Each structure stands twice: as structure tokens, then as C-alpha cells.
Amino acid sequence: MGEDIEVRRRRAVWRAGHRGTKELDLLVGRFAAVHLASMGEPDLARFEAFLAVSEPELQAWLLAPEPGAGETEFAEIVTAIRKYHGLA
Known part of the structure; x- marks a missing residue:
């Protein structure tokens, strides 16, 4: 049986920080x-x-000043994080 979703959420929050x-x-x-x-x-x-994406890739996607940065399978997440922090 799979892990409880709350356990996965807590683990992801910890890993993200x-x-x-x-x-x-x-x-x-x-x-x-x-x-x-x-x-x-x-x-x-x-x-x-x-x-699971490497540090340099994430940093480039999140902090790149040019439009279109982060145009990957994770574009929605990158855009949401950038908007949350006022970077978009």
C-alpha cells in the first residue's frame, strides 16, 4: 500500500526547504x-x-530574468513559485 499523502506532503515540505x-x-x-x-x-x-531536479537547473529556471525560462515539464510549478515570490 502507498504512503499516506500527509506523510508525503510533510516530507516534500521538508525537502523543499x-x-x-x-x-x-x-x-x-x-x-x-x-x-x-x-x-x-x-x-x-x-x-x-x-x-529531484538538480540545484543548478532549478536555480536557472527560478531566477532567470529572460521570459521562457523553465519551459520544461515543470513550467507550471516554476511559474507558480516565481509568481508567489513576485519574480514573474
Whole structure:
């Protein structure tokens, strides 16, 4: 049987806030703390996959000034995080 969704949410919030760089800890962690509680299983699974992306890639997607950065399978998450922090 699969893990309880609440356990997965708590784990994802912790992982989001402990990325390895202070910038990503703040950007991804604060977003996760607010939004993961309302995510259903499909969105949570996609966010968990997002968390597996390398630090340099995430940082480039989230902090790139040019439009179209983060145009990947995670574009919706990147856009949501950027909007949450006023970067979009």
C-alpha cells in the first residue's frame, strides 16, 4: 500500500526547504509550506519529481530574468513559485 499523502506532503515540505542553497531553500521551501497542504496526489507527485531536479537547473529556471525560462515539464510549478515570490 502507498504512503499516506500527509506523510508525503510533510516530507516534500521538508525537502523543499532543505535544497542545499539558501536561495532555493527560501524560494521553494516557502512556496511548499503554503501550497502543498492543498495539493492532491497528482500535483504532489509532480512536485516530488520537481524536487529531484538538480540545484543548478532549478536555480536557472527560478531566477532567470529572460521570459521562457523553465519551459520544461515543470513550467507550471516554476511559474507558480516565481509568481508567489513576485519574480514573474
